[in-house]
Amino acid sequence: MSRPPMFQRATVTRVIKETADARTFVLAPHEGPITYRAGQYCTFRVEVDGQTLYRSYSMSSSPDADDELCTTVKRVPGGKVSNWLLDNIADGDTLDMTRAFGTFCLKESDRPVIGYSGGSGITPILSLAKSALTATDRDVYLLCADRDPDAAIFTAALDELLTRYPDRLTVQRSFDIENGFLTAEAVAKFLGDLSDADHYICGPEPFMDLVEDTVTGRGTVFVERFGGAAQLPEGAETETATATAADTGEEVSGTITIKLKRKKVTVSREAGETILEAARRGGLTPPFSCEAGNCATCMAHLDEGTATMRVNDALEDDEIEDGYTLTCQAVPDCATTVVTYED
Numbered sequence: 001m002s003r004p005p006m007f008q009r010a011t012v013t014r015v016i017k018e019t020a021d022a023r024t025f026v027l028a029p030h031e032g033p034i035t036y037r038a039g040q041y042c043t044f045r046v047e048v049d050g051q052t053l054y055r056s057y058s059m060s061s062s063p064d065a066d067d068e069l070c071t072t073v074k075r076v077p078g079g080k081v082s083n084w085l086l087d088n089i090a091d092g093d094t095l096d097m098t099r100a101f102g103t104f105c106l107k108e109s110d111r112p113v114i115g116y117s118g119g120s121g122i123t124p125i126l127s128l129a130k131s132a133l134t135a136t137d138r139d140v141y142l143l144c145a146d147r148d149p150d151a152a153i154f155t156a157a158l159d160e161l162l163t164r165y166p167d168r169l170t171v172q173r174s175f176d177i178e179n180g181f182l183t184a185e186a187v188a189k190f191l192g193d194l195s196d197a198d199h200y201i202c203g204p205e206p207f208m209d210l211v212e213d214t215v216t217g218r219g220t221v222f223v224e225r226f227g228g229a230a231q232l233p234e235g236a237e238t239e240t241a242t243a244t245a246a247d248t249g250e251e252v253s254g255t256i257t258i259k260l261k262r263k264k265v266t267v268s269r270e271a272g273e274t275i276l277e278a279a280r281r282g283g284l285t286p287p288f289s290c291e292a293g294n295c296a297t298c299m300a301h302l303d304e305g306t307a308t309m310r311v312n313d314a315l316e317d318d319e320i321e322d323g324y325t326l327t328c329q330a331v332p333d334c335a336t337t338v339v340t341y342e343d
């Protein structure tokens, strides 16, 4: 269980204005360059109006093509963290961030790489495209959907890649303002007779559903989901936890002990309840963000016992073997469970 602390400080060496609503933050982690793979993300911890909030942001840089580590954030209307970052973070400021997580990465293959992005979904797709073009011989096709040309992030970066890789890169744009939302027919037309490829999809949920439905059967599909449950207000969480446990009707016995910072609580085990829910029921406020198994913000170490994750789109096999689990998804399946949240 010897692992560096979950969070480290990073200096934002530059803020780049990509569009009216999107900024790239160039990051210099204080403990030296981090190891990451194209398509991965880091989770950031920020204080907004006295509240500690956690959000994940994908790398727009590629470890194979770029010297700098960059993440790109787009405003979500009414969103707490995206707006705070864009309105408050300037050159020279610092942020707390984790190491890189995520499994939305290039898989070993010689098939074409096809990326589908909607809005800020271009962030990991650009990283994947740069790595595929730089580190492999694979052809890359991108279908990028945006509201209008002014909202499209990385137009210049993609134009530059097109100049550098004219025979291996194809970029097709779709603007809502011109054609309406992307349709299944447009996706099928873009694909032509490409029947065996690796498809990487990231964007708003309806966009992802449409593309996924259309490309299924034409190769392997990988998805990265940005959206997630917003944080629940204090109090509502306990109701959710109790309802989940009661709904299963199953009788269980045993305890869950949770260690968070200098606190340690032990609660009785409830059927169907996740470790995160148990921790909240015990009065703790552990870190979390998506509550959907996508972001690893809620990761903790299983010191004792075993638990089954309902969904895991964040941890790699070796991390699970090392005893880590996503507490928002992990339901203990033994009488005694002890977990530690690392700071």
Ligand SMILES: Cc1cc2nc3c(=O)[nH]c(=O)nc-3n(C[C@H](O)[C@H](O)[C@H](O)COP(=O)(O)OP(=O)(O)OC[C@H]3O[C@@H](n4cnc5c(N)ncnc54)[C@H](O)[C@@H]3O)c2cc1C
Pocket (backbone or CB within 6 Å): 041, 055, 056, 057, 058, 059, 071, 072, 073, 074, 075, 076, 077, 078, 079, 080, 081, 082, 083, 102, 120, 123, 124, 224, 225, 226, 227, 228, 229, 230, 231, 290, 294, 295
């Ligand atoms: C693995 C992962 C990688 C991500 N990478 C990026 C990235 O590279 N760039 C980027 O800009 N964002 C990315 N996100 C999304 C990001 O983590 C935040 O969810 C987003 O910035 C909204 O946070 P917020 O605090 O501003 O909004 P919140 O205050 O959390 O939410 C405000 C409202 O907006 C809704 N909402 C939340 N997220 C979204 C969303 N993404 N789109 C539309 N509505 C939403 C909520 O349901 C809520 O109603 C990623 C998310 C995940 C899980």
Ligand code: FES
Pocket (backbone or CB within 6 Å): 287, 288, 289, 290, 291, 292, 293, 294, 295, 296, 297, 298, 299, 314, 326, 327, 328, 329
């Ligand atoms: S809170 Fe995102 S994986 Fe658990």
